[in-house]
C-alpha cells in the first residue's frame with residue numbers, strides 16, 4: 276500500500292512529520308512557542324518575618340527562589356518542543372519592582388529553538404497572619420509547667436522550656452505559623468501562651484512523655500465567633516514531687532533517686548544498697564525529704580570491713596555505722612541523716 280505524500284505548506288518540502296502544516300525546519304523557525312501571563316506578576320512578602328505566600332501558605336524561603344517559581348508557574352510553553360529548564364534572570368527596577376528575563380531553550384527534530392520572554396514582578400509588602408497575631412499577642416492555649424507540692428527549679432524549667440521551643444520550631448519549619456505569645460515566670464513554675472491550641476495540645480503530651488508527670492486540661496470560654504463558642508485551653512503539666520537526687524521514703528524505707536525518666540525512677544535502697552525501679556504511679560504517695568535538710572558530706576574517720584566510723588558534720592561527734600556491703604570508701608562520703616540515723620549513699 277502506498278502512503279500519501281505530505282508537503283510543508285510554507286516551503287513545499289516533502290516530509291513525514293507536519294506540525295500545524297509545517298515541516299520541522301519551518302516550524303522551529305516560526306517562533307512564538309513560549310509566552311507568559313499578561314501583565315505584572317505579584318508576590319506577597321511579609322515585611323516583618325520575610326515569609327512568602329505561596330498557594331495560600333506562608334513559607335520561609337528565599338525571595339529569588341520564590342520569584343523563579345512564580346515565573347515558571349506562569350510560563351506557557353508549547354508541548355511540541357522538548358525544553359530545557361528555563362533560565363530566569365532578575366534586575367531590580369524599583370524598590371519593589373523587578374524586571375524578569377526568561378531564556379528558554381529547546382529542541383524539535385534536531386533543530387535548536389531559543390526564545391526570550393519578559394515580564395515584571397511586583398513585591399507586595401504585607402503582614403502575614405502569624406506576624407499580625409504576634410503583634411496582637413494572640414493565643415489559644417496556656418501551657419503551665421508546675422511541680423506537685425513543690426516549686427520547679429531553674430534547671431527543670433530550662434530543660435522543659437528548651438524542649439518545648441525545639442519541638443515548636445519543628446511545627447514552624449513545617450509551615451505552621453505557631454509562636455509563643457507571652458511567657459510568664461510565676462512563683463511555682465512557668466506559663467507559656469501558645470498561639471495554636473492543637474500545637475499546644477501536642478506539646479503538652481510530648482512534654483509529659485519526656486519528663487513524666489500528670490496533665491490536666493481545662494477549657495475556658497472566651498467568646499463567640501460566627502455563632503460558635505470559642506475556648507482557650509489551659510494545659511497543666513505537674514511534675515512528680517521528687518526528682519533526681521532526692522531521698523524518698525516508701526513503706527518506711529529510704530531510697531536515694533539515681534535516675535528519673537518519664538516512666539519512673541531508678542533508686543538505691545539506703546538500707547540494703549540494692550537497686551530498685553519504681554513506676555511513678557506506684558510511688559505517688561511516697562514521702563519526699565528535702566535534700567537540703569538530709570543530704571550531707573561527711574568524713575570517714577575509720578573503716579574496718581563493713582564497720583565504719585563517721586564524723587557527724589553537725590555535731591562533730593563520731594558515729595559507728597554498719598554498711599550493707601564492704602566497699603572502698605573515699606575520705607568523704609555523701610550521707611543521708613534522718614531521724615538520728617546516718618546512711619551512706621553508695622557511689623555509682
Ligand SMILES: [Zn+2]
Nearest residue numbers: 283286298301
Ligand atoms: Zn517547510
Ligand SMILES: [Zn+2]
Nearest residue numbers: 321324403406
Ligand atoms: Zn510574618
